[in-house]
Amino acid sequence: MLKEKRLGKYLPDTVLFEPKALWDHVRKYGSVILKPSGGGGGAGIIKLTRLKNGHYRVHSGHExxxxxxxxxVLAHIRSRFRPKPYLIQPYLSLGRINGRPFDVRVMLQRKKEGPWVVTGWLAKQAGPGFVVTNVARSRGKVLPLTAAVAKSNCKVSPELWDEMKEMSILVGERLGKQYPSLRMIGLDLGIDVNGRPWIIEANFRPSLSLFKKLPDLRAYRRIKRHRNQ
Known part of the structure; x- marks a missing residue:
């Protein structure tokens, strides 16, 4: 995605894990996320925060x-690593609803030889005590996106919706060039407290079940129709 210059401002500063890179990021940002590359379901994600006097807080799952x-610290977090390469990113101050962070799932689809389109989006709110918003892992919940943002502590502008759509289409176009057979992407975006959108990750085998949890099933039906065409 970094090859698309217009996406650069939406991508968190991401590096591969090694001890020096970890402490450089912690010194720069104060709080970081370690996540397995190519992982799924929110498994293995760790939040590390610098405290005072050489102390650090490690947040893994609900612990x-x-x-x-x-x-x-290194010994502890390595004991929690899954057998995959790990990435380090700054911890984003995502918007919260009743003190619990949420992010956005955008469904991108394209027909063969057709353009990428946004066929649905929703909000995923983390369960109590969790950093990750994965609904199954954190026992969180799914919300209609506009309702979630309205309930959150985010300061959003009216232009946010168009910006997220345009950003998502750019992601589809960039990844579609790299993976020509790709037809569907579950794009996870964050919205920070200042209303700025961020790209968290792109899932190439997204589950449709999240959209089935919404009270309005029109997006779920639209996604299914598009997938079958």
């Missing part, structure tokens, strides 16, 4: 632990 010293 928070305060640890003293970099060596002890």
């Amino acid at each position: 928070r632990k305060e640890i003293a010293g970099k060596s002890a």
Whole structure:
């Protein structure tokens, strides 16, 4: 996605895990997310926050632990790693609803030889005590996007909706060039408290079940129709 210059401002500063890169990111951002590359379902995601006097907080699943010293922190987080390469990103101050973070799932689809279109979007709210918004893992919930943003602490502009659609289409076009057979993308976006959208990740085998949880099933039916054409 970095090859598309217009997407650069939406991509968090992401590096591969190694100890020096971790401490550089922690020094720069204060709080970071470690996530497995190519992982799924929110598994293996760890939040690391710098505290005072050489102490750090590690948040994995619903467990928070305060640890003293970099060596002890490294040993602990490595014990939580899944057998995949890990990425490091700054922790984004995502919008919250009743104190729990949420992000956005955008469904992108295209027919053969056709353009990418947004066929649906929704909000995923993390369950109590979780960093990840994966609904199954955190026991969170699905909400209509406009309702979620209205309930959140985000300061959004009227232009946000068009900006997210345009950004999502750019992602589809960029990834479609790299993967010509790709027909569907479940794009996860974040909206920070200032109303700025961020690209979190792109899923190439997204489940439709999230859209079936919405009270209005029109998006679910539209996605299914588009997939079968």
